[in-house]
Amino acid sequence: MREKKIEQKLVKAVKAAGGIAPKLTSLGxxxxxxxxxxxxxxxxxxxxVKAPGxxxxxxxxxxxxxxxxxxxxxxxxxxxxxIETILRKIGGDAE
Numbered sequence: 001m002r003e004k005k006i007e008q009k010l011v012k013a014v015k016a017a018g019g020i021a022p023k024l025t026s027l028g029x030x031x032x033x034x035x036x037x038x039x040x041x042x043x044x045x046x047x048x049v050k051a052p053g054x055x056x057x058x059x060x061x062x063x064x065x066x067x068x069x070x071x072x073x074x075x076x077x078x079x080x081x082x083i084e085t086i087l088r089k090i091g092g093d094a095e
Contacts, residue, residue, distance in 0.1 A: 001080065003051040007034060009080045010047060014039070017087055021047070031059035033067075033074060037090050045073035045090035052078050 014021040019039040024046075026032040033046035046067055048056050056064065056076055064074045075086045 001052060003049055003054070006051070006077060006080055007049040010035060010037075010049065010077060010083055010086075013083045013087060017091070019087075029063075031057070031063040033060070033064070037087070039087070039091045041091070043091050045075060045086070047086060048074070048076045050076060050078040054078060 011021045014037055017039065019037060021035045021037045024032050024034060024036055033048040035047045035049065037045045037047055039045075046064075048060060048064065050056065064076075067074045073090055075082075075089070077083065077086060
């Protein structure tokens with residue numbers, strides 16, 4: 001499955017759960033995750049979407065570490081079967 005299809009399924013699942021998943025475009029701050037996921041109850045997380053088996057680039061991993069140090073949840077999604085678990089974790093369930 002292509003990255004674009006996985007990303008579309010993520011956006012659809014977030015919407016179905018009552019949230020939104022805006023695409024992030026960070027001018028002058030490359031490497032940020034693809035989507036910011038905002039869920040009911042004030043829950044927020046970031047999702048880097050990859051094609052199956054692909055890994056984030058080193059700059060992306062650096063941004064992920066920065067966001068995590070700031071207390072945000074960051075996930076790498078490379079398969080549609082991971083979407084439900086990621087949304088549950090962003091929504092406040094235990095890691």
